[in-house]
Amino acid sequence: MRKAHLKSLTFQLVILFLFFPGNNGFGQDTSQTKIPVIDLLQELEDKFEVKFSFVDADLEGLQISKPTVDGLQASIDHIIGKTPLQIERLNDRYYSVVLRNTISICGTVLDNFENNSIPGATVRILDSDKAAVTNIDGQFSFEEVPRTAVVQISHLGFKTYFISAEELSISAPCFEIALALSYQELEEVVVYKFLTDGLAKFSDGSIQMNTAEFGILPGLIEPDILQSAQSLPGIKSVDETVSDINIRGGTNDQNLILWDGIKMYQSGHFFGLISAFNPYLTDKITIIKNGTSSVYGDGVSGVMDMRTKNDIQNSTFGGAGFNLISGDMYGQIPLSENLALQFSGRRSLTDFLQTPTYTTFSEKAFQDSEVRTDNDFYFYDFTGKLLYDLNPYHKVRLSLIHINNDLDNITTSNDGDEVTESSLDQINISFGGSLESEWTDNFYTQANVYYTQYRLTAFSITESASRQLYQNNLVKESSAKLNTIYKVIPTLQWTNGYQFTETGIENITRLNQPFFESNIKGVIRSHSLYSEIQYETEDKNLFAQFGGRLNYISNINTFDQVLVEPRLSISYEFATNFKLEVLGEFKSQYTNQIIDLEQNFLGLEKRRWTLADENNLPVVKSKQGSLGLNYDENRLYVGVEAFYKNVTGINVNTQGFQNQNQFNGEIGEYLVKGVEFLINKKTNDYSAWFSYAYNDNNYTFNTISPPNFPNNLELEHSFTLAGNYNYNNFKVGIGLNYRSGKPYTKPDSNTPLDTSVFPIEINYESPNSSSLPEYFRADASATYDFNLNKKVKASVGASVLNFTDRKNVLNTYYRLNDDNKVETVQRISLGVTPNASFRISF
Template sequence: MKLVLTIIVFLFSFHVVSQEKVSVNYNDISLSDVFIDLENRFNVKFSFNSDLVINQFVTFQSEDVTLEDILIAIETQINIKFRKESDRYYTVKRLPKTDLTSTQLLQEIVINEYITSGINKVSDDASISVSPKELGILPGLTEPDVLQSIQLLPGVQSPTETASGVYIRGGTPDQNLVLWDGIKMYHSGHFFGTISAFNPYITEDIRLYKNGTRAKYGNRISGVIDISSDNKLPQKLQGGLGFNMTHMDAFVKAPISESTAIIVSARRSINDIYNSETFKNLSKRVFQDTKISEGNKVFEDDQVTTTKDLFYFTDFTVKAIVKPNENNEITVSTLFTKNKLDYGFLIEEYDEASQDKLDISNHGTSLKWKHIYNPKLSHAVSGYFSSFDLGYVGSNSITDEFNDELAKENGIDDLGVSYDLNWAVKEKSSIGFGYQFSSSRVKYLLSFEDSESPEDNFSETNIDTNNNHAIYADYQYKVKDKWFFNLGLRSSYFSVLDRFFIEPRFQLETKLNSNFKFKASAERLHQAVSQVVEFNTKDFGLENQIWALSDGNLIPVLKSTQLTTGFVFNKDGWNIDIEGFYKNIKGLTSFTLGFNNEDDFFSKGKSTVLGLELLVKKRIENYRTWLSYALIDNDFKFSNINNGEAFPGNADITHQVTWSHTYEWQNFNVSLGWNWRTGIPYTMATGIMDTPDGSVIVFDDTNGARLPDYHRLDISTTYKFNISNNERWKGKLGLSILNLYNQKNILSRTYEKRQSTMDNGEVLREINKISLGITPNLVFRVEF
């Protein structure tokens, strides 16, 4: 395998270094003249609107540069984007004006390629922009999965090996603010997180904030993932459909009039039609060591028969766009996602039947009106409604003996409105003001009915509402190509606690010279709704967390303080980005985290995260390679756990390295990526001890041991082709292989007591959850 990788890298390097290089000396040269010069030098053609080159000039001097290096340099100076249609032809388009209410800047913002095409670092902003339409091929992905794409960035991890299990700088997934067209999302995955719940083919932009978040974002303490669907009016009917080995999808973009359009999309799993090898592998990974895979066995040799096996997921979206004139835009967006599981089994020897039903849905609607008064003043008015519902019923019975039933319900109804005003005071200064109101109604129900022992029956329910009022302001000062300063302040009132919280935000970026940039940021964040671990459905093994509001006692408000500083270096196609950060989180409890040691049932604590992120990227013509490294030291400290001493956090991945390669040749794309990281901590069990209340598992120090290191190699390739002579109909074929050398990584380790068949006693069983094995996937798409 090492020999194969060496040959691949050598062939890539041999080809790319043979690409033509030239020396250029453009000193305030008009863009039209630059295009003519490049067409003559490289035998290429640029297609563009003549208005695009008016009053546009380029200054760039360098020796031994490729065409791609020159185009990148032009993109950094002029607000345009190049798209390679073939080896010879390029189209050039002006970048759309940035959403003023998203950035609170009236100037257009140029974005630069960060690691590969479609993943860009936003100038004068701490965010990273991902455009699925422009996204280059990524290791292991033949389709631009919205959440998996950002996991290649340093500081973004998924210890659970899922799409929706995004841990940003030590924060848990529920601490991330996930928005889709302004709708708060409380469940962002399909098939228990293995696939993101957002259709990439109607997604226009994904903004990821790891730090330096704008004051408009609130009520989460970790990262922000702001997803925007397509916002452009199509000039003609457009659409596409396709399938892979897990699901199929289709979308249509239809103009209704010159000022109105509608966009519709839908996806659904295909496992009930065709149970592919891909879906089998995902099922094996998801259901291992759960009630479904184990069949509720009492003894290891129990024979279990499946009586019902139903699972599917689906999502669909509808969006209406109205642009009556250049100064007004109205959009209405709707999203619906659903996951349904119905599984039953029978142990014939005991006539014991069991059934598990799980329904998870998340839907929402948003309305937004943007109005531009003049080039210096604009506002946006928006509103949204989001609803999350989870329902689980598990039953277990033996005819004429007992019938037990466990139920769980969890739901959130979230309604919000906001107003943003943006004013460019001067050429270099701008101010943004805003007000937000949201009302979150959170409910949960846990109940158990025991037909043999009614005294053990219980029912616990809670319904509470938090009304959140927030006002915020940002002041920004920008000197082009020199430095950028942002100072923000957000004040929030949480009715559930009857308290105000103040959140200052600060960001600074400055160019030290033509190649170096210095950056720093600081912020304080609060969160009043989070997920807590409940142990009643522990035997089910899936979705054992519920959303709950802070009560100031058992579930405190989460508070985070983060400081970040770093440098960026750019020269001759090399990009080096390094950031160090410190994060302090307070308000953690064992309810919100859960620990294997059940004796530590409730405890309050905090976490301290120290981290370093490094990204090194090199681009040579159509070849890109990038190496990312993250060092994260995430320590927990709880009052009555581990004798009050600090210990590693549950998802403490100390070191993580990702090395990726992509290469484009005509209509072929190939990508290879290797991922290595240290194993996460776990609490080791040492045996079983008898007590007056029964036997218990004896544990060692909390998170005192570590799993073996994790490593995996992924590869993917795609081929794009024209179906029709006029190039209106286009197709794509793709193949990806996850975990190419079938590494058996351990994702988690827990323990349970199991009845022994030898002496009717109990034995300690070690449960290792194994990562996804070698998993191929195919994709076929047609678009017009």
């Protein structure tokens, strides 16, 4: 039996690594000195001149008190009553001693806090139909229980307890079982239904998406993980993609995206229009904009932590479906009581079936590029997970994910003489493992390791091989992490941990005419220690989380740094339904994405990961603080939050400049000051919400004139008005999105060309001194659920993105044509984009 409480963390660690306490008894009376049963039988043999026949292994370890009454039969009855042994008389001299196949058991269930009895607790004999509940005194008993059976004891508010039937073998008094209270420190929901089913806001300021309970959002018929995140205030994508999500004005590479604890360097399909993660095995997604727990490193803008289903089910479950872009299937298969296999797979239909959805997507992705819309393009992803429970308190999980995007394109020159074959591939393969251990009722450990590899390869060759261009971006990262959680008291939790990460990145470019070759490699190792205290009052009115990380970052070739990152999250209910939130954090990251612009390859934008070197690319650091006020009256939520965010160490090459500064490599920073507002009215049948965000987002580059100007990702004003309605099995959602146009830079209207340099360059106005037209999009979606039979459920859905067919300008830039004339290039949003789906699940 596990020990309930240890006096200190130090003592727990000693117990953890040096000792493994156990109890092999059978609930016997401990009031007298015990002797081995074998010794007692030998005494009886000598005293009464009899012989006991038994298998030594059956009696090994069994102990018993000496009989208080004399006589052979009384002693035999004493042994039978106190042990799981059956003694049969063969004749006047010989007796047979065997372990009984079935035994009688009893127990008394108590709580381990005040030692009170627990009536109404459910007691089950696993792998049988025996079950009962404890009486008013917390007692239970069973007859004819298999000796090797396992007994499960559960009650709402307490942790489920498992014990062998042998330990509960009938004795006087019955065996006492102490159940530990079940605490969920991070599960206190502030808003039980946030915008739609399956979205919840928690006391630490994080937002969690539960895909199994997910409702409907405008424009989505399936719970696309990264698209759904953009329904939240402060999370947008200026170019309508899921692979370029901007959290409070930050770039996508400043987000930490985790899948089962593995850092992901690729997150999208179809050039970012579709999420690369299967939502049907993803159990929950935690989204953090500020006040990040010290458990997380990296990601100066935000965190998206995806976790797949982690429990072994007794029966097989799964599903499959298709829409107008791809088909997929998923499932979990139990291999035994404590072993299960999860899998999911998805593949696009794009290389053999062109649907209206594919046509619209490809027109947006490949507009103003050399890629034809009838190119050979496809994508797929696959995940696998092995779940193994060593016992109820130690669980092993092994996870694998593989993501692939493949584009093969053939173009012909204007005169029809030169044919060029090109390919652009993105491949990500990652695997990891974890061991989750509950050593005592108040001490837990989580050990994680992972390896991830991402590769972007671009290759172009003419038919005559006169010109060949090869580009490759390779990321290899491995990490190990140990996290410990100690519950000092029911309201106070202490988390500590260590994380080691090694990241290697290689960038290769080869061009044969004119000859050019570049091969840049780098490796950074980081060691991080973190600690965090979490406190929540019993009445749930106050939640406080204080912590920090100590990072040692070492680039093998160039630099070493030590960084201290404090973290803070406080939520206080100062009046009924009113909560005040204070969040703050210091964060850093040493990986960035260099943006290869449209002019670089096939007219497509590519993003290449690279490492900080403290020369051209410093370690990026951020400071953020926010103050929020929430009102939640169960069916009405109103929230307002003001924030301040400063990010330093950014390079213009990571920001996507398309003006006079795009190739200069200046180092600077950006500062965002903003306010986010949300009002959400909800009932059991509908949810309606209005959100508004204001952002004042400005760069500072001291070597650029002027040094201060608007950020490329500034969206000064953004509004969302949306709602969904549920009627029986029918769900419908509709939403309107409006935002200010993002900044861009025009050529000088008087002297658009600078002819004083060779080659001739465009002469621009001040950086980001102009703004694109405002953006407006209206989306709608509907689904209907029904049963095919008792076990198989089905759903059909339809959606339309941008049903007003407004041509929103997402970006404008300029280039020189062959005649040295300034040419305007605009990237336009998705047009009317219909989609439909059919799914089954069981």
